[in-house]
Amino acid sequence: MTDIVQLLQHHRSIRKFTDQPVAQDRLEAYIQAGQAAATSSFIQATTVIQISAGATRDQLAEWAGGQAYVSTSPVFLVFCADMRRHQLACDLHQAEMLSGYTEQFMTATIDVALFAQNVVACAEADGLGICYIGGLRNNPDKVSSALELPELVYPVFGLCLGYPDQNPEVKPRLPLSVVLKQDRYDDSADADLIRDYDTGVRRYYETRTGGNKSMTWSEQISGMLKKEARPHMLPFLQQRGFLKR
Numbered sequence: 525m526t527d528i529v530q531l532l533q534h535h536r537s538i539r540k541f542t543d544q545p546v547a548q549d550r551l552e553a554y555i556q557a558g559q560a561a562a563t564s565s566f567i568q569a570t571t572v573i574q575i576s577a578g579a580t581r582d583q584l585a586e587w588a589g590g591q592a593y594v595s596t597s598p599v600f601l602v603f604c605a606d607m608r609r610h611q612l613a614c615d616l617h618q619a620e621m622l623s624g625y626t627e628q629f630m631t632a633t634i635d636v637a638l639f640a641q642n643v644v645a646c647a648e649a650d651g652l653g654i655c656y657i658g659g660l661r662n663n664p665d666k667v668s669s670a671l672e673l674p675e676l677v678y679p680v681f682g683l684c685l686g687y688p689d690q691n692p693e694v695k696p697r698l699p700l701s702v703v704l705k706q707d708r709y710d711d712s713a714d715a716d717l718i719r720d721y722d723t724g725v726r727r728y729y730e731t732r733t734g735g736n737k738s739m740t741w742s743e744q745i746s747g748m749l750k751k752e753a754r755p756h757m758l759p760f761l762q763q764r765g766f767l768k769r
């Protein structure tokens with residue numbers, strides 16, 4: 525097994541960090557590695573906003589649902605999908621940009637995820653821990669105003685980075701045959717596999733929390749999916765110029 529495979533297979537989110545600062549030149553190298561990720565049609569649709577500790581950061585932590593590590597992590601980044609620079613490129617050629625397509629929303633968002641995961645892999649290779657923060661989408665309007673995001677830019681997620689001050693177990697993933705299919709989609713064995721997997725996830729949570737949390741994967745997912753999923757996102761995205769057609 526190569527080192528990179530081992531590294532990625534041992535990822536776990538970190539939510540408690542030491543005070544040790546992250547060197548800015550290393551952070552900038554991670555961002556450049558993010559830029560080096562493949563990008564749909566060369567659109568380069570990611571903007572990263574680094575948020576210093578202070579009032580704005582504390583507000584973001586609150587808007588993300590009171591996630592304290594957004595305030596306390598040595599580095600906090602907001603990853604935005606950005607189609608604004610494409611408007612500027614079209615303006616340079618007096619071309620009318622046709623925006624608002626679902627395809628453009630998808631390509632920009634995919635670009636952000638690929639970019640961010642490169643940053644994460646670099647950071648983890650350097651011994652840092654990370655936690656993505658999708659909680660920013662609880663209040664995407666407030667986040668966008670606070671960061672002065674223009675039209676055609678939206679915050680996809682945040683990212684906490686720093687040296688870990690905890691050492692959680694790796695969270696077990698679904699069995700390989702549930703996610704890797706051969707030649708066609710066959711899920712006939714998946715319900716049984718998920719039942720077995722549930723036992724492992726329950727054990728993981730019980731160990732991690734000293735018995736305070738005992739939950740299976742399917743319980744967690746069914747509990748989540750019977751609730752509405754941030755229904756404000758569609759009108760928010762449309763108001764920012766995405767998903768209109």
Ligand SMILES: Cc1cc2nc3c(=O)[nH]c(=O)nc-3n(C[C@H](O)[C@H](O)[C@H](O)COP(=O)(O)O)c2cc1C
Binds near residue numbers: 657659660681694695
């Ligand atoms: C896009 C995205 C958003 C996430 N948002 C949050 C978040 O707001 N708060 C949090 O504590 N963890 C968040 N997570 C972390 C997931 O809960 C975590 O990755 C998942 O439970 C698997 O655990 P692991 O990363 O430790 O393997 C997010 C992960 C992703 C990929």
